[in-house]
Amino acid sequence: MRKILIYFSLILFVSCSVSNEDKDITIFKNASFYNDEYTNIEVQSIAVEDGIIIEIGDFKNLESKYQSAEIIDLDSSLIFPGFNDAHCHFFGYAFNLAESCDLTDTKSLDEIITRLKIYDEKYNPDFIYARGWDQNDWENTEMPDWTELNKTFPEKPVLLIRIDGHAALINEKAAEIAGITPETVVEGGEIVTQDGKLTGLLIDMAIEKVRIYLPDLTFKQVEDAIMMTQDSSLKYGLTSLTDAGLDKKQIMFLDSLQKAGDLKIRINAMLSPSEDNFEYFENEFESTDLIKISSVKLFSDGALGSRGACLLNEYSDVPGRYGFIIEEVDYYKEVCKYAYDHNLQVCTHCIGDSANRLMLDIYSEFLQGENDRRWRIEHAQVVNEKDIDKFGKYSIIQSIQSTHATSDMYWAEARLGSERINHAYQTRRLLDQNGWLPNGTDFPVEYISPIETFYAAIFRQDKKYYPEGGFLNSQCLTRQEALKSITFWPAMASFDEIVKGKIKEGMYADFIILDRDIIKCSKEDVLEAKVLQVWIGGEKVWGGE
Missing domain, CATH: 2.30.40 (Urease, subunit C; domain 1)
Known part of the structure; x- marks a missing residue:
């Protein structure tokens, strides 16, 4: 018993x-x-x-x-690995929500003025800040000047950031506060003048002369904006993203949300280069499942739309203009050496063929042939024929944004000319260099949806199916390649392929449920696809009951 x-x-x-x-x-x-x-x-x-x-x-x-x-x-239900945005501006998107008037899809300067008046009457800010205008969408595609802003807002400073973040329009009051005169010189930027007088246009680093005077946001304002940005990201199926350029203060803020249990999405932070940020990375920061730092972010030039991208030959539509390199060459080499010594990736914004050549050559000095450091060129929009093989030779990763091609296609040939356009937006040729490439939205420059990135990569058309056959259609990706470019390949781009990007044993349980099979559905149905549920680490974080 x-x-x-x-x-x-x-x-x-x-x-x-x-x-x-x-x-x-x-x-x-x-x-x-x-x-x-x-x-x-x-x-x-x-x-x-x-x-x-x-x-x-x-x-x-x-x-x-x-x-x-x-x-x-x-x-x-058909589930897919969670989408991973290889290049975006999560914190920047939140900042815009917290403090700016939205100017996206405006069709004229008059419409901008109307929106600003409504915004000013509703919120009465001390400093009017707005973002999203693009003169290429207007009937008159010339860059605007500050004449109407000065008439409408003579006593209140105004800063209007272009959609790409590389140009801005200010009024006289903002110039007065910032101490900007026709004689002001800014390294890595341009204060545009005409006949010796200010026009209100600022290019690249010149914007910072005014941006530093924007009022500080409260903790609550930033927190609310980050939560709204996270909700928007989850809504479109993002379970991971790379924020292309954060400093210590921003990363610590995200960490506070993580510790409070409010941060759900996984964030790979590209560190902005500064002594303070590097000291934080070396002595204080600890990676977690939600936040990591694996790279440092550099800017070599501006954007094609605002003609700040640095080209080897002059712009086809503005003779004598080449754009410019933002920093001295020695600066780039200094940051690259730090990154190399501390086993960090270098991720450099390069749009023009001159900028791409410069950074490919600097990278090659450190990488010395094939390697697994995964240094990245962000955007790689215009690459000279003599330089494209350097990506493969030195194992340099080309981080692209497919919707840039379909946003720029209406005017890109005017900037580059009929011959040089064939060396732009070369997704297929870049993919062939290393056999993989990460894709992103670059939000808020482009729309936040990875499904639109997927669509643009495959069809190279806008939502109205223009142009017929696709823009530079020899560069189209297959559906399988396009899906990898927003799931597994971004994980590779941040050394996360062991835990992200596939539904596989040993990986994070990060997956989404879509309402249709985007691998097999019609072209028209792809853009209609909706995210029904989002799961991160086996926890439902968006959708359903």
Whole structure:
């Protein structure tokens, strides 16, 4: 009798042990998902523990193995790895929400003035800040001047940032506060004058002369804006992103939200180069599952739309203008050496072919052939024929944004000319260099949706299916390549391919449910695709009930 009691006690002990071990495991049953190459769909169940996929297999086997696990029935929903934006401005998007008037899709300077009046009447700010205008969308595509701003707002400073963030329009009051005169010189920027007088236009680093006078935001304002930005990101299926340029203060703010349990999305931060930021990285910062630093961000030139991108030959539509390099060459080499010595990636904004050549050559001095440091060129929009093979020769990663091609296609040839345009937006040729390339939205420069990035990469058309056949259509990606470029390849671009970008054992349980199969649906249906649910680390963070 005593032996029988001992036997049943052991069974009870083992059963309790199993129950305790399994209680934090979740099994997602009836999950439909593609294999790694997006060629075949499997229907299986997924076991998740501590946010990690621990096993994929038959539901009955998993249920038997993990008897106390929570069961969630996905009802054969088609799931995809969570989208990963390889290059965006998460904090910048939030800042715009907190403090700016939205000027996107404005069709004239008159419409801008109207929006600003409404904004001023509603909020009465001490300093009017707005972003999103693009003169290329106007009937008169010439860059505007400050005449109407001065008439409308003679006593209140105004700063209007162009959509690309590389040009701005100010009024006389803002120039007065910033001490800007026709004689003011800014390294890495331009204060545009005409006949010896200010026009109100600022290019690249000249913008900072005024931006530093914007009023500081309160903690609550920033917190609310970050939460709204996170909601928008999750709504469009982003589970991870790379913020292209953050400083210590911004990263510490994100960390505070993480510690409070409010930050859900995974953020890879490109560190802005400064002594303070580098000291923070070396002595204080600790990576977590949600926040990491793996790179440093540089700017070599401006943007093509505002003619700040640095070209080897003059702009076709403005003879004598070449754009400019923002910093001295020695500065780039100094930062590259720091990054090399501290095992950080270097990620440099390069638009024009001159800027791309400069940074490819500087990178090559440090990389010395094939390597696995994954230094990146951000945008790589115009690359001279003599330079494109340098990406493969030195294992340099080209980080592209497919919607830049479809946004710029209406005017890019005017900037570059009929011959040079064929060396721009070369997605296919860049992909062939290393066999993979990360894709991003660059929001708020472009729309936040990765599905629009996916569409642009495949079809090279706008939402009205223009142009017929696609813009520079020899550079189109396949659907499988385009999907990898917003899931697995961005993970590779930040050394996260072991834990992100696939539905696979050992990886984060980061996945999304879409309302249709974007690998197989029609072109027209791709843009109609909606994200139904978002799961990060096995936790539902957006959608559904």
